[in-house]
Amino acid sequence: MIEVVKELLKYVSYFFIFYMLFYSTFLFISALIGSIRLFKNRYRDRMHNTIKHDYYNPVSIIVPAYNEEKVIVSNINSLLNLNYRLYEIIIVNDGSSDDTIKTILENFDLTRVDKPYNYQIKTKPVKAIYEGIVNNVTITLVDKENGGKSDSLNTGINISRFPYFLAMDADSILQKDSLEKMIQPVLEYENVIACGGFVRLSNGVSFDENGDIVQTSLPRNLLACMQVLEYDRSFLASRILLDEYNGNLIISGAFGLFQKDMVIACGGYDVGTVGEDFELVVKLHVFSHQNDVPYRICYVPEAVCWTQAPSNLIDLLKQRKRWYSGLIQVMWKYRTLFFNYHYGFLSYVSYFYYLFFELLSPIIEVFGIFVTIISMCFGLLNVPFMIIFLILYTLFGCILSLTTFFARVHLVNNKISFLDIVKAFLVCIFEITFLRFILMVGRLFTLITYNTSKMRWDKLNRSRIGDE
Amino acid sequence: MNSLAQNVLYIYLFVFIAMTFFDVVCIFFRRANEKRLEHKEEKIKKLIEKEDINKLSSKHLKYLKRHLKKVDTFIAFSNVLKDMSEEDRKVYLPQLKPIFLKIVSSYEKADEIKQTFFAYVLAEYPYIYSDSHNQIIHYLISSTTSSSIFLREHALTALYGVGNETYVKEALQKMNFLRIKHHPKLLTDGFMKFTGNQESFVQMLEELFPSLVENYKVACINYFNYKKVPCKDFVYDLLISSNESKEVRIASIRYFGSVKLEKAKEKMYEFLKSDMKNWEYAAISASSLKNYPGKDTLNSLRESVKSRNWYVRSNSAATIINIANEKELEEMLKIDDRYARDSLHYQLNLKEKRS
Numbered sequence: 001m002i003e004v005v006k007e008l009l010k011y012v013s014y015f016f017i018f019y020m021l022f023y024s025t026f027l028f029i030s031a032l033i034g035s036i037r038l039f040k041n042r043y044r045d046r047m048h049n050t051i052k053h054d055y056y057n058p059v060s061i062i063v064p065a066y067n068e069e070k071v072i073v074s075n076i077n078s079l080l081n082l083n084y085r086l087y088e089i090i091i092v093n094d095g096s097s098d099d100t101i102k103t104i105l106e107n108f109d110l111t112r113v114d115k116p117y118n119y120q121i122k123t124k125p126v127k128a129i130y131e132g133i134v135n136n137v138t139i140t141l142v143d144k145e146n147g148g149k150s151d152s153l154n155t156g157i158n159i160s161r162f163p164y165f166l167a168m169d170a171d172s173i174l175q176k177d178s179l180e181k182m183i184q185p186v187l188e189y190e191n192v193i194a195c196g197g198f199v200r201l202s203n204g205v206s207f208d209e210n211g212d213i214v215q216t217s218l219p220r221n222l223l224a225c226m227q228v229l230e231y232d233r234s235f236l237a238s239r240i241l242l243d244e245y246n247g248n249l250i251i252s253g254a255f256g257l258f259q260k261d262m263v264i265a266c267g268g269y270d271v272g273t274v275g276e277d278f279e280l281v282v283k284l285h286v287f288s289h290q291n292d293v294p295y296r297i298c299y300v301p302e303a304v305c306w307t308q309a310p311s312n313l314i315d316l317l318k319q320r321k322r323w324y325s326g327l328i329q330v331m332w333k334y335r336t337l338f339f340n341y342h343y344g345f346l347s348y349v350s351y352f353y354y355l356f357f358e359l360l361s362p363i364i365e366v367f368g369i370f371v372t373i374i375s376m377c378f379g380l381l382n383v384p385f386m387i388i389f390l391i392l393y394t395l396f397g398c399i400l401s402l403t404t405f406f407a408r409v410h411l412v413n414n415k416i417s418f419l420d421i422v423k424a425f426l427v428c429i430f431e432i433t434f435l436r437f438i439l440m441v442g443r444l445f446t447l448i449t450y451n452t453s454k455m456r457w458d459k460l461n462r463s464r465i466g467d468e
Numbered sequence: 469m470n471s472l473a474q475n476v477l478y479i480y481l482f483v484f485i486a487m488t489f490f491d492v493v494c495i496f497f498r499r500a501n502e503k504r505l506e507h508k509e510e511k512i513k514k515l516i517e518k519e520d521i522n523k524l525s526s527k528h529l530k531y532l533k534r535h536l537k538k539v540d541t542f543i544a545f546s547n548v549l550k551d552m553s554e555e556d557r558k559v560y561l562p563q564l565k566p567i568f569l570k571i572v573s574s575y576e577k578a579d580e581i582k583q584t585f586f587a588y589v590l591a592e593y594p595y596i597y598s599d600s601h602n603q604i605i606h607y608l609i610s611s612t613t614s615s616s617i618f619l620r621e622h623a624l625t626a627l628y629g630v631g632n633e634t635y636v637k638e639a640l641q642k643m644n645f646l647r648i649k650h651h652p653k654l655l656t657d658g659f660m661k662f663t664g665n666q667e668s669f670v671q672m673l674e675e676l677f678p679s680l681v682e683n684y685k686v687a688c689i690n691y692f693n694y695k696k697v698p699c700k701d702f703v704y705d706l707l708i709s710s711n712e713s714k715e716v717r718i719a720s721i722r723y724f725g726s727v728k729l730e731k732a733k734e735k736m737y738e739f740l741k742s743d744m745k746n747w748e749y750a751a752i753s754a755s756s757l758k759n760y761p762g763k764d765t766l767n768s769l770r771e772s773v774k775s776r777n778w779y780v781r782s783n784s785a786a787t788i789i790n791i792a793n794e795k796e797l798e799e800m801l802k803i804d805d806r807y808a809r810d811s812l813h814y815q816l817n818l819k820e821k822r823s
Binding site: 017020021024028031032040046047048049051053054056057111113114115116117118120188190388389392393395396400402403406409410416421 | 476778781810
């Protein structure tokens with residue numbers, strides 16, 4: 001019996017070593033490719049390898065808003081200051097119970113209109129539409145019955161005038177040049193149906209009245225600080241690598257540009273999921289593959305959107321619970337992508353990565369702890385090897401976070417103080433041990449309670465960007 | 469297995485530590501690099517100030533000839549040029565033509581990113597080399613077939629700045645022959661920047677037009693549209709030819725929205741009637757018909773404003789509001805279609821607000 005258990009545990013340990021090695025290799029290649037691309041981009045930028053025109057394609061900016069009275073005015077003001085000539089702003093009030101509508105109407109000169117619109121995607125009824133022109137930009141405010149974020153975005157799509165739309169969150173701020181940068185791939189390549197930008201955390205960053213950055217530093221809040229490292233790692237490593245092969249499965253809901261016709265052809269945002277941004281991108285991939293439509297989904301790290309990170313643990317766990325529920329829903333819905341040769345890289349790398357290293361990681365990690373305990377009971381644990389391997393793996397995680405953090409600071413041309421450098425070195429240890437562990441537990445909890453809470457959007461506390 | 473895993477992690481760690489070290493060092497040296505560039509700029513500025521810019525000394529020319537091959541110095545040099553007055557640049561830069569003719573060969577061999585920078589400077593200051601067909605022009609024309617969109621765009625901008633349509637023609641022929649996809653919007657915007665004789669330029673585009681592929685044709689028609697070039701019959705043939713691509717025909721409908729040709733409206737009425745089959749043609753026709761006010765147009769729009777296609781309906785309503793007189797409008801607003809009435813009322817409100 002002991003021999004059988006020994007043999008079994010031997011293979012299980014091989015699985016874990018292989019799993020960790022595979023994951024490390026993926027992260028290693030991602031960080032390497034990400035840094036090389038950023039380095040090249042910086043070099044290109046310095047050498048004027050850019051396109052500068054007065055007019056690009058017109059874009060409709062859609063901002064779904066649910067109880068956003070605190071942040072909506074600063075959001076609209078920042079949108080009115082973009083370095084872009086052709087765009088409209090559509091705010092969709094999703095049946096807010098606070099004074100979102102009143103706040104907007106008090107601050108901007110909008111009047112009620114009976115605007116006929118193109119009802120291409122089914123949505124909850126629209127109660128009223130207000131319109132006005134501010135700084136030569138048309139602002140449309142749509143007041144509709146509550147139907148969720150996807151429903152609001154679909155309403156915005158129905159009302160929008162232009163062939164491309166940009167979906168963003170009400171608590172985010174677009175950097176002035178972000179739209180200009182985001183649209184560049186549309187001019188550069190053929191068949192671009194979607195572009196995602198770099199979502200950065202605004203905690204610790206100060207902006208002036210025009211939305212210009214005055215100062216960037218690491219936030220004082222430890223939790224937010226850890227998330228800065230986490231975001232850098234996610235946006236500058238894996239997304240750049242997957243982008244090289246048109247395999248990005250996620251465009252953040254906080255900042256994504258889409259070709260309207262394609263999104264409508266796919267049926268718009270799915271109202272039955274909490275991971276609507278993830279779902280839409282995977283749907284666009286699958287739809288284009290199934291219909292032999294040549295397409296390209298790009299990632300533009302130079303286009304920056306600033307958003308707030310939750311600064312307390314409860315809010316963070318609520319946010320991650322929603323993300324993880326969305327992940328479960330989308331991965332299950334598009335299980336056709338699992339080892340399907342029709343989808344090539346998308347199936348073998350992108351889907352595989354999200355399945356094994358994102359979705360199943362809490363189960364695998366808990367299983368790992370369980371196996372370790374069993375091995376200890378049977379006296380089969382190679383303790384020195386385990387300790388060395390764990391230290392190495394933790395060190396690897398820390399150094400990976402630091403590499404992407406410093407790569408971003410260096411290559412996106414941000415200034416950094418000596419204090420922030422020291423802070424980054426210290427925080428990365430907390431991030432890889434504390435935050436990772438907490439998030440793993442959170443994911444596990446979400447998995448266990450999935451059936452009871454899969455469609456819930458837990459409310460997070462909001463404040464204006466810059467009011468850290 | 470265990471030691472293999474450990475060794476692999478050691479290698480990864482080593483590479484990451486090296487990368488982090490590199491980034492941290494670069495962050496600290498960034499300021500030093502900026503200072504170095506400023507120092508270079510200062511040096512070049514002083515050298516220029518010492519010179520009589522009407523007649524540059526051989527020493528100055530020799531210095532530039534030796535150093536402008538290095539891209540860092542070239543960047544500093546271009547920054548100094550930006551600070552000079554336009555009048556001074558026009559006197560100073562043409563004297564550097566022999567130097568640019570020399571350094572073009574070294575940039576030709578450089579990577580595309582450096583070449584793009586070189587083309588960018590050439591595009592900024594075309595009077596350095598624009599007086600004759602020379603090596604630089606040859607280089608710019610060949611660069612328009614590059615795989616880099618930035619190099620192509622800067623090279624084309626430089627050629628538009630030279631103002632000689634034969635060079636642009638040569639470049640377009642090459643790009644068209646190699647089926648290089650260059651966004652029509654970039655091409656049209658570029659054509660608008662052409663600094664030479666506009667009539668010769670239009671004539672050149674007309675001559676070239678039949679041999680062009682879709683992208684280039686669309687760019688040409690859009691240019692004719694923005695410039696209101698009266699090449700009506702030739703565009704009309706495109707409008708009525710069912711062999712032409714959709715994008716070209718749509719561009720030609722737009723063209724007739726700004727350049728009037730009576731017989732074109734008949735074709736547009738036809739498009740309006742087939743709105744469900746070709747809604748894009750119908751929607752653009754509905755807009756372009758604002759250039760053809762009259763009873764026939766209103767009668768056609770009266771039907772199309774009831775279209776099931778939202779774009780056709782909306783554009784028809786906007787045109788009706790623009791071309792109908794008070795009495796006609798009053799009648800139109802009683803139309804027996806609720807959606808059409810809604811569209812008309814909205815467009816009317818919009819017009820009133822704007823006025």
